Ligand SMILES: [Zn+2]
Ligand SMILES: [Zn+2]
């Protein structure tokens with residue numbers, strides 16, 4: 001099968017995500033002619049210090065999708081143990097790892113996982129160990145900084 | 158009108174397009190007709206890009222490509238995938254033991270099994286649009302028949318050019334005696350195209366040539382005309398309800414008025430919903446029918462198995478029973494047959510049970526008789542023993558009287574006790590006192 005088969009599946013998943021989006025998540029293509037790059041807007045979950053923020057994420061699908069996992073980046077700065085604090089904002093954990101990715105996984109599942117991670121960070125899998133340390137030992141300070149960053153970087157529409 | 162520029166067939170406008178086309182979805186591109194020109198009628202279809210007309214069950218969808226299964230295979234863990242999807246998932250796994258993409262159960266060397274045949278039938282049954290629907294083929298066929306449609310019937314399939322020196326292809330509907338792959342330029346609009354596309358260009362695409370609408374006599378460019386034809390108020394059209402019986406036809410402008418009052422046209426949505434329902438139910442019925450066929454097949458399998466198993470049983474009890482098992486020949490339905498088989502087995506069982514109890518009764522009768530006989534024998538023997546004992550007593554006492562004064566040492570130690578035990582019933586005629594004395598003196602001695 002050529003790339004067309006994978007493209008068809010992606011188009012179908014895009015249709016599902018736009019017609020029936022998961023809670024607090026909006027999806028659109030960066031470029032209508034390219035189904036491999038998605039723009040995601042994720043609202044900070046109410047029960048997290050990111051509440052009130054609107055975070056932009058970029059989802060890229062490899063040409064081998066669904067045999068290889070998608071990659072996901074926070075374009076909006078976020079104070080979080082599992083998101084790298086650089087201009088990439090990359091995250092790589094759980095099903096996003098190529099050794100844990102399963103082809104039957106769907107993009108919706110990836111988006112939901114990201115949202116869950118905002119509510120409950122995965123400390124054992126942290127990329128920002130300092131932040132993880134703070135999350136474990138000084139939760140109040142972590143929450144404070146995360147709120148400040150949300151207000152500063154993610155409050156715009 | 159069109160002048161031939163070159164007569165050589167080697168003029169694909171863009172050599173790269175051939176490569177792109179092999180993978181691209183033959184859709185949206187407006188020059189679709191020429192872009193797909195390199196396809197051969199016998200190119201294997203990519204069934205994953207099809208548009209499905211019938212709605213399909215979610216359980217028939219491959220978890221990897223999200224299409225109804227294409228040549229499905231099953232792993233030991235009972236997960237099913239398209240053959241291609243699975244082998245592609247396996248090639249992305251580096252380890253030697255291949256793992257199921259869904260549950261990661263490792264399967265021995267990635268070995269697969271076939272899926273039940275009815276699943277194949279169900280997916281073959283799904284109706285799809287011909288992949289050439291975007292260039293004009295209106296056919297909708299069962300997916301299982303699609304290859305045949307594309308290879309043999311579809312007028313839009315690309316078939317090899319009839320010219321021997323030309324390696325290009327042409328839609329079957331345009332197939333003629335000679336090669337149509339030379340470039341021509343439209344006189345009116347100076348656009349360059351292949352000769353095979355000239356008709357299409359003149360009919361619809363040319364931006365310069367004009368023609369008049371036969372219905373309203375206005376003139377349009379060719380590209381606008383086809384659009385206009387769909388809207389021209391003067392064109393005579395048929396009532397919406399025509400396919401459920403309305404014979405009325407009038408100009409498009411007047412049609413709205415008719416349709417407002419036409420009962421058939423206003424019935425149309427309801428009729429449509431009903432016929433959709435009927436189609437759905439027909440499809441569901443087909444499905445049930447197939448399932449039923451399968452079930453009936455397995456029932457008759459079981460039935461023959463059962464018949465084989467019942468045969469030795471019948472042999473064993475043949476002596477005691479009438480030949481019931483053989484008369485169970487032609488029954489009109491499998492269930493009926495099974496039931497009657499069950500019935501005859503039950504009767505046989507009853508017979509066996511009654512003969513067993515008969516045998517049981519006979520056996521216990523025999524035992525009682527034997528017992529009585531033995532008891533009599535025993536009594537007889539007892540009587541004999543009693544009389545023998547009396548004779549012995551008598552003999553002993555008689556012998557003691559004939560030897561009144563024996564030497565005390567001559568009396569054996571064993572004789573004493575046997576004599577002493579005896580006297581409870583002394584034989585008549587034997588005088589007792591000497592015995593007593595003797596035994597008394599013997600005792601004092603001891
Ligand atoms: Zn598949
Ligand atoms: Zn499995």
Ligand SMILES: [Zn+2]
Pocket residue numbers: 287288289290294295296306307311312313
């Ligand atoms: Zn066709």
Ligand SMILES: [Zn+2]
Pocket residue numbers: 166318319320323324325326336337338
């Ligand atoms: Zn040719």
Ligand SMILES: [Zn+2]
Pocket residue numbers: 343344345346347348358362363364365366
């Ligand atoms: Zn023209």
Ligand SMILES: [Zn+2]
Pocket residue numbers: 370371372373374375385389390391392
């Ligand atoms: Zn007109």
Ligand SMILES: [Zn+2]
Pocket residue numbers: 396397398399403404405415416419420421422
């Ligand atoms: Zn009518």
